[in-house]
Amino acid sequence: MLNQLPTAGTLVAPRSILMVGSKVIDWTDWFAGHNGIYEAGTLRVEVPATFAEWAWWTQQTEILIDVYVGFPQDPQNYSASDLTLLQTYRVDSIRLDAMTQAISLSCRDLTGLLTDRKVDIKFQNQTASQVATYLAGLVGLTPNVQATKTLVGHFFTLDHVSLHHQQSIWTILTYLAQHEGLQCFVLGRTLYFGAFGSALSSDPYVIQYDPPTADRPYPQSNATSLEFEHDLTLANDVSVRVRSFHGMKNAVYTSIATSSKTTKRIERDADLAQSLQQYDFTFADLTQAQCDAKAQQLLDQISKHEFKMEAKLPGDAIIYPWTPVQVQGTATPYDTTYQSARIMRRCSVSPPRFDVTVHGKTATDAQTVTLT
Secondary structure (H helix, E strand, C coil): CCCCCCCCCCCCCCEEEEEECCEEECCCEEEEEECCCCCCCEEEEEECCCHHHHHHHHHCCCCEEEEEEECCCCCCCCCHHHCEEEEEEEEEEEEECCCCCCEEEEEEECHHHHHCCEECCCCCCCEHHHHHHHHHHHCCCEEEECCCCCEHHHHHHHHCCCCCCCEEHHHHHHHHHHHHCCEEEEECCEEEEECCHHHHCCCCEEEEEECCCCCCCCCEECCCEEEEEECHHHHCCEEEEEEEEECCCCEEEEEEEEECCCCEEEECCCCCCCCCEEEEEEEECCCHHHHHHHHHHHHHHHHCCCEEEEEEEECCCCCCCCCCEEEECCCCCCCCEEEEEEEEEEEECCCCEEEEEEEEEECCCCCCCEEC
16 A cells, blocks of 8 residues: 555654745645646645735746645754655746735646647657657656557547647647546656556555444544545446447447446447436547447446545645545445545645545446447
8 A cells, every 4th residue: 555554643743845946935825736637736825925025926927836745854954855846836826915915826737838838730640659748848848758659640530530720738638648548647847648657656545444343432544534425326327328420431320338336338229228327429420439439438437426535634745646545444335446536735834734635536447348
């Protein structure tokens, strides 16, 4: 497991440093959110200031903030090298309070460099990894890219789409990552494009829950708060139907992906059991094989939301959107592995606090899908 259990209840002294370049800035409170592996994270910082300091902040046109957190051996004497770089953020807006003189900073991580910039370039004769490397350099990010082999023009042809018109860099990268079955995210000043989940966190973060007993009429857990949600609609069998008219073939194709607690299957007839929760989608110019793939993709996305979990934990810098979170000990279906949908950290000076809240949804299982 990624964390150590059982917890020893050791007293710790979390510390955090925020830096703009080589300058350490004062802060009273910061709140950081990771919104999933395909989205930009956010940061809000409260900075105590004097009126004399306003001039410096208002004259800046580009501000990058490095957020460090950790548990230094000497809590009274430490530097950024004693902590872990949580993330690098770019300030989007500065809000000044004329009465308190405080400054509020609203930021996004450097994924924002990719979402804000559009390009109009033809990539058909390059692989996805070549495109990712080029686009990372275009915005000044360091590429950490795993090599791929398929030319991206193959994906555009299969999907009957074209990226000849302007698209954001992030749209292009996530499109290619999804087709290659890879991850795409920014950490610090580096763009990661590849299968990094197991490399960055090979083990899950385990939340251990010990229910009440006769001798101990209260539960114990390494989480300070733990809540679950079960979507009873998705608890029933779910069916996703994808229809498409293919203009060049002058044909209509239909694919139905269904799931239950014991089986998953893809059907091509239009007869659906009345007990299924049905979802219908229509796309243009898909082949039969593409309808099958699209139906399965949508079924997996919908089924992920049957079980949800929210846990508040002592603060750390080891949980990220690609970190699986495993719950143990409830002796219910909630004992499963969750995919982190949102991670929020808050650190404040007064009162002293550092905690992390994880919102998870059930991860896609590895069940085999057969065509019938």
